[in-house]
Amino acid sequence: MYKQKIKQIPSRRQLLTTFTSVIGGIGIGAAAFPFLASWQPSAKAKSAGAPVRVELAQLAAGKMMVAEWRGRPIYIVHRTDAMLKSLRQQDSLLSDPNSERPQQPGYISRPTRSIDASYLIVTGVCTHLGCAPTYRPDIAPEDLGSNWLGGFYCPCHGSKFDLAGRVFKGVPAPTNLVIPPHYYEDKNSIIVGDEQEIA
Ligand code: FES
Secondary structure, three states: OHHHHHHHOOOHHHHHHHHHHHHHHHHHHHHHHHHHHHHOOOHHHHHHHOOEEEEOOOOOOOOEEEEEEOOEEEEEEEOOHHHHHHOOOOHHHEOOOOOOOOOOOOOOEOOOOEOOOOEEEEEOOOOOOOOOOEEEOOOOOOOOOOOOOOEEEOOOOOOEEOOOOOEEOOOOOOOOOOOOOEEEEEOOEEEEOOOOOOO
8 A cells, every 4th residue: 555655656756758849849839839820821911912923925015904912003004016106206205214212123114114124013002192094095186295205194183104114294193103023923914013033
């Protein structure tokens, strides 16, 4: 009887081993959790800022489609050759024709403000007070005048941008439309909101 009771009482060595294991386990758990928490983006973070893929194959020349990134409209315009030619014709009418202000990532080519000249990828938010400019590819429409070669018109206070999102002089918007970070995943798809694969 006495012998049995003695067997059930853990020795000092056993107690120390158990204590060390428990503390060690807590330590590992505490160390692992911050790593997992920072490694896995939350659903909110994903919906707020995760990059978005846009397929270009169905976008006909001359047309525009709208994607969304970080709650903002992203305009994607498939420019025709005629549209690209028009970009060279109105520099004197533009506020920042060479895109010298930081409204685009450094890898964007001028004057097309694009990676592939055929596609303009631009944030559809007016740089005056944030309205959504309207895509107006029509040439010399009555309401925009005989010099209009296509671009974007902001209905809120009349700002005008060309087909590269460059702002015209004499309008309320102070700067060109913003080009978001993006890259081509392949010939027909882009990733908006990331630029990690840009060389
Ligand atoms: S918000 Fe576009 S012109 Fe004012």
